[in-house]
Amino acid sequence: MKNRITKEFRSVVFANAGVLKPETFEKLEFYIPIIVELKDGGNKAEILKHVHPRFVGLE
Secondary structure, eight states: OGGGOOHHHHHHHHHHHHHSOHHHHHHOSOOEEOOOBOOBTTTBOOBOOEEOGGGGTOO
16 A cells, blocks of 8 residues: 555645644544655655544545
């Protein structure tokens, strides 16, 4: 799945992740585990472990 993540997809996921707090994801009834790396100038990487299906278009 990680290989299928496009640059646009990463932007959308992290745009939403920036708005929602981690505890918000834990309260969602449905979520899928996924690992997404976001690199900024090659110096930073973030991992988002739980993404609600709505954010990946699997509704």
